[in-house]
Amino acid sequence: MAATEKIIEELEDVIENGPSNRRVETLRRVTDLFLVDAARYTHEQVALFDDVITRLGLAMETAARQELAMRLAPVPNAPPTIIRSLAQDDEIDVARPILLLCSQLDDSLLAEIAKTKSNEHRLAISRRPVVAEKVTDTLVAHGDGKVMLSLASNNGARISDAGFVRLVQRAKADDLLAECVGMRADIPPFLFRVILENAKSQVQERLIAASAARDQAQVRATVAGIADRIAVGSADSRDLTAIHRAMLGRQRKGELTEAALKGFADQKLFDETVCALSLLCGVKIDMVERLFLGERPDPILILARSIGLAWPTLKAILKIRPGSAGTSETGIEEIRETYAKLTANTALRVLRFWQIRDSSAQAS
Numbered sequence: 001m002a003a004t005e006k007i008i009e010e011l012e013d014v015i016e017n018g019p020s021n022r023r024v025e026t027l028r029r030v031t032d033l034f035l036v037d038a039a040r041y042t043h044e045q046v047a048l049f050d051d052v053i054t055r056l057g058l059a060m061e062t063a064a065r066q067e068l069a070m071r072l073a074p075v076p077n078a079p080p081t082i083i084r085s086l087a088q089d090d091e092i093d094v095a096r097p098i099l100l101l102c103s104q105l106d107d108s109l110l111a112e113i114a115k116t117k118s119n120e121h122r123l124a125i126s127r128r129p130v131v132a133e134k135v136t137d138t139l140v141a142h143g144d145g146k147v148m149l150s151l152a153s154n155n156g157a158r159i160s161d162a163g164f165v166r167l168v169q170r171a172k173a174d175d176l177l178a179e180c181v182g183m184r185a186d187i188p189p190f191l192f193r194v195i196l197e198n199a200k201s202q203v204q205e206r207l208i209a210a211s212a213a214r215d216q217a218q219v220r221a222t223v224a225g226i227a228d229r230i231a232v233g234s235a236d237s238r239d240l241t242a243i244h245r246a247m248l249g250r251q252r253k254g255e256l257t258e259a260a261l262k263g264f265a266d267q268k269l270f271d272e273t274v275c276a277l278s279l280l281c282g283v284k285i286d287m288v289e290r291l292f293l294g295e296r297p298d299p300i301l302i303l304a305r306s307i308g309l310a311w312p313t314l315k316a317i318l319k320i321r322p323g324s325a326g327t328s329e330t331g332i333e334e335i336r337e338t339y340a341k342l343t344a345n346t347a348l349r350v351l352r353f354w355q356i357r358d359s360s361a362q363a364s
Helices: 002-009 011-017 020-036 043-057 062-072 080-087 092-101 107-116 119-126 133-142 145-153 161-171 175-183 189-198 201-213 216-231 240-252 258-266 270-281 285-292 298-306 311-318 329-341 344-363
Strands: none
Touching (some): 020 043, 020 062, 043 062, 062 092, 080 107, 092 107, 107 119, 107 133, 119 133, 119 145, 133 145, 133 161, 145 161, 145 175, 161 175, 161 240, 175 189, 175 201, 189 285, 258 270, 258 311, 270 285, 270 298, 285 298, 298 311, 298 329
């Protein structure tokens, strides 16, 4: 570190009194010195470079700060203070390399930048190799169409259910965004169905054709569910996200009861029934829909027993499952007997297992 200390000792005069061209050249020299042995420096040594580079860099013109950002962005242990400062620079040419490449920016800072800076800043953040849900939620809330499209196309971006709801709403007026969102392997099934229902025929065809990369059974069941609804005269496209919000409102008012659930099922309101059952069971909508669209009714029995539904309510729910129209009276009676034998403890254990497995799969 002898050479390092000698150079640093000469810096005070440059920082205080040096002309612009000398300051730029000194900044390059100090940055060069840091980059040569960056991986070997101790925390204290990095902190020393951080102080010097920050004091030299902040007063520089845009071109010099941009050069500094491009050189430091890929370095894992780059001086943290200057990195945070460059990331928040109003000039996107300065901030972009850091926002795209720097691994040490924390999610809170990224979310704050996404909230307060320009759409170009948000676009850079949306293209990071990994983007956490906290950050994507902010991007979706504040970003423009380019940001939405970039985020939907980034497989490294983790999108929450609320984020997906916003994306799907925006996609109703944007065919390209609808296709990108629908292509994501992590889109909740009930929102994938919303995408299919609202998309133009060409987009629907491409999404279905691309389903080889997705869960084929899930896509077939989703398409079949749409076809069943059309067959019984519900051809209009319905906003499932709006229905879910309405159900949340009912629940807050204490109006989402078993009687209300049975009423939805008796009226053959598939979406309302799925949303209501999801909230009553405390299970995500996409899981409830997957269980509804499966080949066997047994999983619905688990959900029903976990919240103690009476047989008439369960029977009404079972009758609106896709493909259930041909279920015989004998078949219904066998299901009733199975349900009578199913205990609440068993149902709750199985449901808990499903939830843990589902969470693990999403994390993977």
